[in-house]
Amino acid sequence: MKGTAWKFGNDIDTDIIVPGRYLIYTDEETLASHCMEGLDADFDRKCKKGDFIVAGTNFGCGSSREHAPIALKGVGVSAVIAESFARIFYRNATNVGVPLLEAPGITKIIENGDEIEVDMDEGIITASNGEKIEFKKLPPFMLEILNQGGLIEYLKNKR
Amino acid sequence: MPTMSEKILAKASGKESVEAGDIIIANIDIAMTHDLTGPLSVQSFEKIGAEKVWDPSKIVIPFDHQVPADSIDSANNHILMRKFVKEQGIENFYDVNAGVCHQILPEKGHVVPGNVIVGADSHTCTHGALGAFATGIGSTDMAMVFAEGNLWFKVPETNRFNITGKLQDNVYAKDVILHIIGMMGADGSTYKACEFAGNTVSDMSVSDRMVLCNMAIEMGGKTGLVEPDQKTIDYVEKRSNKPYEIFKTDLDSDSLNIIDIDVDDLEPQVACPHNVDNVKPVSEVDVEIDQVFLGSCTNGRISDLRDAARILKGNRIAENTRMLVIPASREVYSMALDEGLIKIFVDAGALVSAPCCGPCLGGHTGIIGPGEVSLSTSNRNFKGRQGSPDGKVYLSSAAVAAASAIEGRIVAPE
Numbered sequence: 001m002k003g004t005a006w007k008f009g010n011d012i013d014t015d016i017i018v019p020g021r022y023l024i025y026t027d028e029e030t031l032a033s034h035c036m037e038g039l040d041a042d043f044d045r046k047c048k049k050g051d052f053i054v055a056g057t058n059f060g061c062g063s064s065r066e067h068a069p070i071a072l073k074g075v076g077v078s079a080v081i082a083e084s085f086a087r088i089f090y091r092n093a094t095n096v097g098v099p100l101l102e103a104p105g106i107t108k109i110i111e112n113g114d115e116i117e118v119d120m121d122e123g124i125i126t127a128s129n130g131e132k133i134e135f136k137k138l139p140p141f142m143l144e145i146l147n148q149g150g151l152i153e154y155l156k157n158k159r
Numbered sequence: 160m161p162t163m164s165e166k167i168l169a170k171a172s173g174k175e176s177v178e179a180g181d182i183i184i185a186n187i188d189i190a191m192t193h194d195l196t197g198p199l200s201v202q203s204f205e206k207i208g209a210e211k212v213w214d215p216s217k218i219v220i221p222f223d224h225q226v227p228a229d230s231i232d233s234a235n236n237h238i239l240m241r242k243f244v245k246e247q248g249i250e251n252f253y254d255v256n257a258g259v260c261h262q263i264l265p266e267k268g269h270v271v272p273g274n275v276i277v278g279a280d281s282h283t284c285t286h287g288a289l290g291a292f293a294t295g296i297g298s299t300d301m302a303m304v305f306a307e308g309n310l311w312f313k314v315p316e317t318n319r320f321n322i323t324g325k326l327q328d329n330v331y332a333k334d335v336i337l338h339i340i341g342m343m344g345a346d347g348s349t350y351k352a353c354e355f356a357g358n359t360v361s362d363m364s365v366s367d368r369m370v371l372c373n374m375a376i377e378m379g380g381k382t383g384l385v386e387p388d389q390k391t392i393d394y395v396e397k398r399s400n401k402p403y404e405i406f407k408t409d410l411d412s413d414s415l416n417i418i419d420i421d422v423d424d425l426e427p428q429v430a431c432p433h434n435v436d437n438v439k440p441v442s443e444v445d446v447e448i449d450q451v452f453l454g455s456c457t458n459g460r461i462s463d464l465r466d467a468a469r470i471l472k473g474n475r476i477a478e479n480t481r482m483l484v485i486p487a488s489r490e491v492y493s494m495a496l497d498e499g500l501i502k503i504f505v506d507a508g509a510l511v512s513a514p515c516c517g518p519c520l521g522g523h524t525g526i527i528g529p530g531e532v533s534l535s536t537s538n539r540n541f542k543g544r545q546g547s548p549d550g551k552v553y554l555s556s557a558a559v560a561a562a563s564a565i566e567g568r569i570v571a572p573e
Contacts, residue, residue: 015543019522022522024195024225058379063281064295066299067199088296096299152207156207156208
């Protein structure tokens with residue numbers, strides 16, 4: 001996977017990812033149009049399909065709103081790469097089919113706008129200057145869920 | 160030797176014992192979703208192709224976030240959820256006139272010690288105050304629970320906060336938990352069960368213990384917990400006929416990390432924008448405020464209303480400040496009426512609204528605009544949480560909120 005890295009800081013909470021006033025909506029397109037709007041009102045237009053979010057520690061902290069990973073999926077984010085993730089968000093993102101890659105040290109080697117490459121099989125992220133960093137590879141069952149677009153599709157296909 | 164989380168999860172998964180790190184499938188005693196996360200849960204449930212929920216007596220659905228409906232979209236969400244309740248025969252449905260989910264669940268007797276409780280709301284950890292294992296989940300996980308009645312969990316390690324000392328006047332459970340979150344950081348207990356123990360917690364009411372557990376998520380906690388005692392039993396037996404089982408932590412547990420906290424000299428605390436772990440003593444904060452919000456699943460209970468009314472009685476809210484009081488449930492509202500508290504708030508110039516989540520998550524009522532400052536007794540002060548991303552939210556106890564409303568700036572009660 002190749003794409004542009006959009007870099008954010010530590011403790012990016014789910015209110016930043018989708019503010020509370022939009023939780024009355026459930027469709028991917030509407031939620032995507034408000035993704036990250038508290039920090040960058042144009043994010044949904046800048047982010048292209050296949051791009052990455054790179055962030056610091058505790059990404060996705062706060063509420064259990066599944067609207068947050070749905071919005072990220074909607075803007076086309078192919079993976080979120082962070083120093084660490086909050087717990088409920090981790091489950092929700094996997095369930096809706098957004099891969100989360102935990103890569104301690106990632107914020108030191110990636111700058112906003114860098115073109116990066118992610119090798120899911122090898123567990124390696126390559127920065128635009130060629131610098132490489134490892135991430136914790138996802139277990140096969142989780143990859144399977146993600147490849148099929150989320151837990152519900154996975155279960156439907158299994159039946 | 161196991162922690163109380165390990166004991167509860169062992170029982171719920173039908174095992175002799177489980178250890179932190181084990182992946183288990185636990186049977187769920189209560190599953191809660193509300194008007195804001197409910198529609199996604201129902202949509203996922205339908206996508207799975209499930210027809211009937213596993214047990215309509217174990218699902219609780221309160222409407223609390225957008226009540227009464229403030230837009231056609233909210234009204235549509237309510238219609239969708241009422242239809243689901245009817246079709247599935249959900250026995251525990253609370254419409255727009257009941258109150259905030261995390262007050263309704265314990266108040267109506269749905270929570271008893273030893274239960275495993277999941278809610279499609281991150282503050283579900285509140286219910287550990289009654290000795291249950293309670294945690295927030297997303298809508299897809301909730302759909303799985305609706306269909307199967309169980310869910311996979313990783314058994315957490317435990318951070319046990321051993322809180323000792325006597326709280327000074329005007330220092331409350333909210334100050335204790337803000338102090339702990341400030342100390343631990345926003346990810347200081349990620350994936351851990353957060354147990355609150357020690358003589359300070361023993362001295363606290365069940366309501367105060369709910370304040371501690373409610374905010375465990377703000378340091379990343381999977382759940383908050385307090386070991387049940389006579390106060391727990393008195394609270395539960397008054398409200399529930401459900402059988403319960405009391406579990407306590409063995410202090411020699413391998414998965415236990417004990418953190419000692421002395422609160423003898425603790426001052427009232429405030430969480431400053433835009434993170435809950437940005438905590439300072441009130442004496443170090445001098446900020447003018449546009450809005451005060453007294454309410455929420457953290458501090459909208461009768462004891463909070465009493466604390467605030469005691470300070471507000473005979474006073475007026477500052478000219479350039481507005482105050483919004485929202486009791487956490489109809490029961491709390493009714494008690495506040497009987498005790499004359501509502502009159503004190505109204506006479507002081509506050510707006511008193513019907514039970515709901517209010518401005519807490521900036522989606523319904525009391526939204527703040529650009530440049531405005533809110534002082535709130537709720538649990539989160541994230542950027543944009545109560546409306547404009549250019550607004551600021553501070554968090555405090557009910558007493559600090561009331562004293563500050565009179566002065567128009569953040570102050571400690573005298």
